[in-house]
Every structure is written in C-alpha cells, then in structure tokens.
Amino acid sequence: MKCKISAAFILGLATLATGSALAGLDRPTKFSNQGTIGNTRHNLTQRPTDGSALNAGMMDAYRNDYQQVCVYCHTPHAANTNISAPLWNRTVRTTTYTLYNQQTLSQDATQPGPNSLTCLSCHDGQTAVDSIVNMPGSGGYNGALALDPSAATAETLLDTWRRNGGDPDAVTHQGLNSDPNSETSCLSCHSPGKTAAATNFQVFAIGTDLTNDHPVGVKLPAGSDWNVPTGTYQNIRFFDKDGDNRPDKDELRFYDSGNGYEVECASCHDPHGVPGTTSTFLPTFLRVTADGSQICMTCHVK
Template sequence: MLNKIATATIVTIGVLASDVAWSGTRSDSEFLQQGTIGNTRHNLTQRQTAGGGPTGTQMDAVRNNYEQVCVYCHTPHGANQNIKAPLWNRTVRTTTYTLYSQLSLSQDATQPGPSSLTCLSCHDGQTAVDSIINMPGSGKYNAALALNPDAATTKTLLDAWSTTDDAFDHYALKDNNTECLSCHSPSGQGGAQDFSAYALGTDLRNDHPVGVKLPTGAEWNVPSGTYQNIRFFDTDGDNRPDKNELRFYDSGQGFEVECASCHDPHGVPGATAKFLPTFLRVTVDASQICLTCHVK
C-alpha cells in the first residue's frame, strides 16, 4: 500500500532538485510557475487561501486533497497495469477520439498512444481529476478504479474510498462549461482562472495532430537521437532525451507525435528559471517549437 512516508520521500526528492521548494502546506503557492512542479497548476493539492481563485472551502467540495503532489498521477505500489505509463495511478477510460482530419500526409492518424492518453486522462474531461486507484494511507487501494468506470461509478467509488479531506462531488475538466469549467470559465467565477483552453474533450480535430507518424522529406527536420522507443532532437548531443528536447514515441505503430512530444507535464524551466507556458519543451518565441520539426 502507498504510505505517506514513502510518498513524502518521493515528493522531497523532486523538491530538492529545484531552487524553489513547495511548502507542503495547504496554503497556496500562488502558482509561481517556478522551480518545482509544486508551483504549477499540475499540483492539484493547491487551494488558494484568499483571492485570485477558488479557496479551500470551494475546492474541497469537488476535489479530494491528497496532500501529495505526485499521487494524482503516480504511485510507487499498485500501479495501473492497463496503460504503459510510469507507475500510473489514474483511472483509464476506454475512449474513442475524433482525430485531426486535415492531414496532407500519406498516412492516417491513429488513436492516441500512452504518451497522449496520460494527458487526456484529465484533459479530455471524461474522468474526475482526483480519480486515482491507490490513495494515500493504509487500505486505500481500489482496483475497480483502474479501468473504464463511468462517471457516476467513479464518483461513487471515490466517495467510498475517500481520504480525510472528503469531496462530496468530483469534478472533471469538461469542455462545455460544466464541472471544473463551471468556475474556471471565461467568466472566472469566484476569481478562478479560465481553463477552457485546456479542456480538449474527445474531439481532437482542432488540435495539433497526435498519432501521426514521424514524417520524411525536405519539409521536415530529422531527429538525431534514438533512445528505446523515442526518437528525439538531441540538441546538446548527450544521447539522451532531455526535458527540453522534442521527441516522437513508438507505441507499436512506428514513431508518432503524441502530447508529450511537445509538453512535459512536470514543467520545463525557461531562461529565467520559470516554467515555459503550458509545459512546453521549447519556447514559442520566434516559433522555435514549430521550427524544430517543420522546415519553412
């Protein structure tokens, strides 16, 4: 079982790797976007104490506070075996995505692979953001949350296996101004920041294509590095895919673009030590991220 001592050790290791430490308390870090994942929006323990967004009183009703940063996605024990993702702790829903349909390439896009499904497990709006299968504390593992429970079943299971910070509802990042977006919408109810751009839904036709193979030809740059199932642009020549290097993943159908090709969910520091916006691996300044792959 996942215990708080083991998890605290994992979180501490992540914090020590940075200059700015997350306090671990329930007060908000103001989303500094600096130094550690604890200071980004992917730290789902954050509840702002006053002003600038939903307070603890508002958030505790709709999202369990597990008081650990990593546990919303990862667990050292009892990981979900239904997806090839590192020690994955989240519910996996069987979902068919509507794919990008304006390809001029000689191949069709395939359904997203694990390096996209991990992101979409929140961003497609089908699953509560606090839906994990191995909650902190003894006796909090629930295999029934591992694969494809519907939304109502998920909420029932989460309530039954709740922590001391009980949510009586469990919100997902919907794309139609419900659940999370009932506050995190363009109107900014309660001072909440607008997250509507991050609610992708299951229709991916208006997003950069995923599940498309590494192209060839004069219009594309060629990645110089290969590591296991990754082809990557080895910009520093160290023969390893670093956080700030774009990459393609082979999930069994050849090297393809996935969400994690361009985004690192843990954040990539920029020149000022702050994380690049929207967890991008390469800055958008002067279209550098586009020109990594595209020759224009």
C-alpha cells in the same frame, strides 16, 4: 511520409502555445511556475509549495485533496498496468478519439498512444481529476477503476476517502469537461462569468474531438520539409540538442508505441514543467519556447 501544414495552422499553433489564446482574461494563475511541479497548475492539491495557499480551500468540495502532488498521476504500488506509463495511478478509459483531418496526410493517423492518453485522462474531460486507482492510506485501492470509472463505482469509492481520518473530502468530483454549466465540470468555476478568483481553464478542456489540435498519432516524417531527430533512446527518437544521447526535458521527441515513431502530446509538452531562459517554466508546459516559433521549427522547415 509528407504532411503539408498550412501557414495559418502553424500561426494558430504558435498563438496557442504562447498562451496568447488566453489574452484579456483577468484571472491569472496564483502559482509561480518555478522550481517544482508543486508550483504549477498540475499540483491538484492547489496548495503551492512556495507557501501561498490563496483560495486553496475553495477547491476542497470538488476534488479529494490527497495532500500529495504526485499521487494524482503516479503511485509507488498497485499501479494501473493497462497503460504503458510510469507507475500510472489514474483511470484511463477505453475511448475512440476523433482525429485531426483538416490536412491531407499521406498516412492515416493512429489513435493516441500512452504518451497522449496519460494527458487526455484529465484533459478529455471524461474522468474526474481525482479518479485514481490507489488513493493514499489504507483501503483506498480499487483496481476496477483502472478502466471503468462508472459513476456508481468511482463516485462511491472516491466519497469514502477521508483526509487525516476526518470527514469525506469532496462532495462532488469535477473533471475538465467543456460544459461550464455542468455540476461535475471544472469549468463551472473556471470559465468567464463564474467564480471571480478562478483561472479560466476553457482552453485546457480538450474533449475527445481532436480535429482542431496538433495531430497526434502521425508518423515521424521524412523529406526536405522536416528536420531529422538525431537521438534514439529506447522507444524514443528525439532532437538531441546537447549531444548527451538521452532525451532531456527540453528536447522534442517522437514515441514508438507499436506503430512506429509518432507525435504524441508529450512530444511537445512535459507535465512537470521545463525551465526557460529564466527560472520560470515555459508556458503551457512546453518543452521548447514558442518565441520566434522555435518549437514549430524544431520539426518543420519553413
């Protein structure tokens, strides 16, 4: 396979990866992005484990604060078996995504696989960030939410969850949909002109139209324009930088979900954070720094 990617596309990807797409915004994250996922935006309790809790209470009306960082994605019991993801706890809708089509691909891209759908279960904006299959405590399990987060079912169940046996936690359940004027959108606070203390999340509201994002569901390419991954582990081909024969957090990879090795969201991003040359995690949960286009040139020969 040979896929021609324009220089403008690579430059645009590098710009987004470095976070410069957010330049000029006056609402930086309150998290340190060091040490643990608890100090990143993927801590949906919004209470950093570094001790800071600035504005954390402002979120409590808009999503259930389960008081556990991991539970928004994972559960030790009663996991969602409709997706091949580790002990997955989130609702994953059946969705047909509009795929990247701005360049000529020698093979058609396939629909996103599990290692993209897990990310898109929040970032496509269709589902509330607290819509999980198994909420903490007794009585919080509903397997019907695995694939069907309909408003009547999901909202009713989510409204029954109580923190420490007290009142219902949230009165609405927000998602990353792209309409800043929607009552159920995270962007109703997290976008310009809204709540002053809230970080701008617009760039993270991806939606179901993936035509302006790096292609997912495209095959591992071959030819002189591409570097060849040196490692294979289970269903992963990866760039084994340290030669330990295991895919580490800082190594890009391709996933085989049944259609051959393909690019997925998790090819370039690790949701738990990857330390850079300092103790601070790389921006936007990248596996490899965008400095000098290093992440691009891991795969692309330019």
